[in-house]
Amino acid sequence: VIKPGQVGMKQTLGKLKTGTITPGIKMYNPFVSKIIKMNTRTVELYETLELPTKEGLNIKTEIILLYHVNPDKVKEVYEQYGANYEKVIVESNFIATARQVAARYDAKELYAVDRKLVEHVMVDELTNDIGDKGFVIDQVLLKEISLPAAMTQAIQAKASAEQAALQMDFVIQKAHKEAERLSIEAEGIKKAQMIIDSSRSEEHTS
Numbered sequence: 001v002i003k004p005g006q007v008g009m010k011q012t013l014g015k016l017k018t019g020t021i022t023p024g025i026k027m028y029n030p031f032v033s034k035i036i037k038m039n040t041r042t043v044e045l046y047e048t049l050e051l052p053t054k055e056g057l058n059i060k061t062e063i064i065l066l067y068h069v070n071p072d073k074v075k076e077v078y079e080q081y082g083a084n085y086e087k088v089i090v091e092s093n094f095i096a097t098a099r100q101v102a103a104r105y106d107a108k109e110l111y112a113v114d115r116k117l118v119e120h121v122m123v124d125e126l127t128n129d130i131g132d133k134g135f136v137i138d139q140v141l142l143k144e145i146s147l148p149a150a151m152t153q154a155i156q157a158k159a160s161a162e163q164a165a166l167q168m169d170f171v172i173q174k175a176h177k178e179a180e181r182l183s184i185e186a187e188g189i190k191k192a193q194m195i196i197d198s199s200r201s202e203e204h205t206s
Contacts, residue, residue, distance in 0.1 A: 007020045119140045
């Protein structure tokens with residue numbers, strides 16, 4: 001039985017037959033043949049890696065690759081890399097690509113700024129490396145990035161300083177607006193008083 005999300009290949013006397021077997025029941029002679037099942041669903045490859053950064057640091061990351069085997073190329077994948085294709089070709093290329101891409105960025109960029117961009121770059125480069133070998137790269141996810149404690153504190157301190165600066169700008173702007181309001185109010189009172197004084201002068205004159 002070939003289940004949904006699988007593709008079957010018939011091997012007779014050690015030789016793979018052309019074409020693949022779609023999900024369903026397939027009859028075969030077990031004495032001379034066997035059915036090889038290949039998963040074509042999206043699978044998750046999880047790695048905990050230390051990745052180098054542009055400034056020469058090593059950062060600990062939890063990184064996930066989502067990929068699947070191209071159903072039209074399962075025969076080529078099996079013939080080239082066997083049933084253990086994930087270890088043979090996918091995992092090794094994934095790790096190498098993650099390290100090469102991470103080394104182009106500063107640690108703080110990976111941590112706080114360009115994480116989504118880095119994920120997209122990894123997808124594109126991994127697709128270039130193994131896409132033509134029968135694999136479809138669905139997504140790369142940088143789930144967790146752990147920086148050295150000193151750098152984490154520095155980033156947090158910078159963020160706090162930026163927040164404090166924004167707060168101070170807000171306070172200054174508020175003070176300016178309040179000063180403007182009081183000035184306008186005082187000017188209005190002054191003009192009103194002048195009108196009243198002028199009116200009294202006219203009454204005394206008359």
